[in-house]
Amino acid sequence: MSSNFYKLCIFLLFIMASCTSENSKKEESIIENNASRVITLSPHLAEMLFNLGALNTLVGVSAYTDFPEELKNLPNIGDAFVLDIEKITILEPDIILAWESGTPRNIVDELVNLGFKVKIIKSKNLEDIASSILLLGDVVGKKNEAKKIANEFKTGIKYLKDTYQKKKKLRVFFQIDEKPIFTIGGSHFISEVIDICGGINIFSDVKQTAPSISEESVVSRDPEVILSRDVASNKMKLKIWEKFENMSAIKLDNLFYLNARELERPTSGLVNAGKEICSKLEQARSKL
Template sequence: MCKFLSPVVFAGVIVMTGLAGHAQASITVTDDLGNQVTLTKPAQRVISLSPHVTELIYAVGAGERIIGTVKYSDYPPQAKNIPRVGDNRQLDLERVLAMKPDLLIVWMHGAYERQLETLRQSGIPYFFSEPHKLENIPETFIKLGSLFGTEKQAQVAAAEFRQQIQQLSSQYQNKSKVKTFYQVWGKPLYTLNDSHIVSDAIRMCGGENIFGKLPVTAPVVSTEAVLKENPEAIITGDSKTQEVSGIEQWKTFPSLLATKNNNLISIEGDLVNRSGPRIIEGTKLICQALEQARQKREVKK
């Protein structure tokens, strides 16, 4: 056997070595807490710990890799068949660990924090997802596409979402402001400040969140505080299971500007409260509602 490789064979070895090195290259992205998440290969067994995360994963073409999720992960429809590992209060940690996921995608809130510490110690890689602005959604698509190796579909989803943001921005950026109250829940009366993605959607539409400057992301406010601010529009995200809209309580205050002008707007909650791909549809509904409020001003003139 010849000690030396021919130039053609040698070149082939170099190419194959390069391909092998590429195949083994690790994947690293930065999550929404600023932490680097590194995988040795694209994730195949993921657990989604939030409904909005489930929607994001499907949007980048990796829905079939979700082996577990939480209650209310119901979109797209096939997500309803995914095994549940808990709800928004409690996770079944034993089941999560027994499923042997190679990636967790989580949304942090008070009820999960202690449990997530246990999962961190298990060594399972996790990606924290909490987009605060509409423009963060396409960025998340790209990151998840890298983690799953579905870059092509992620790029398409990101481009489509960015295009819709640009269309809304160009349509509404120069519109007059509409003082807006966003109601998360009626009793107690919860709202959102400007750090939440819903406020970014309101801003995109030319609205001004009357409680945007409050320091807490989801503060409790009083009815008196809302009446004092006298918003021109009140928007709420209703649950699909609600029999009576939370917006109804404001009809008992006929002097409130939003009530007087019939600007009490109810939108399907999943389209606005979930920081996922469908929030662009919720944003369009907010924009339409605020534009109608502006048109009612013109009529009154």
């Protein structure tokens, strides 16, 4: 499985899956204060711990935990679909951090049934991200650092909201991938960021978090801006829209790629992703 294909799977899994179950609900109340041996089941959770200055607490991470650089050489305990239980057992974690919208429920249930302490971290929206930072600070004994990062995150989001949300509204289509065409529904955090930047997600009325849609449905909603993840191996994926010459985004030449890593991970880095989205929408407004 290629790195980019795997990351797309993870991106889709993050926005479509759920790990809630009887066992996981039971484990949600677990707080392991000052944990010194932590395993993360998502790259973004490892990144968040790193940002808290808790690199020394990480004893194992999931596949494709590749940012920051310091996380690359940590023991790999498997991916979101298959874990190496033997390796996890050897690593003797105080706590295992799962991601609510991505870790499959059977994985969580298996770990709980084996006696591991599992804490589920919510990351569905921007408010969850700030709460998650504070929660992780409790887990690893970094409360002050967590408060600082969470407050900076909230301040950054508020600045974007105050600066851009009341500007001229633009119809925005966000494309995850093109074969098939996946987009985001109104419940996704990227849709929330688009709204903060003064945009309107043209599929905000769709209940699914990551629906597969047709070309015709995009054209009929006539986006003024099209955004997509910047993936090096697939730079041409927005070319599929150029044949629709009467679509507003094509007439205005408003097709933009965005930093994939910051979009794919619900961390404090979303402030930077928000700045980029707001900047692209400002470029689009200048063409009206």
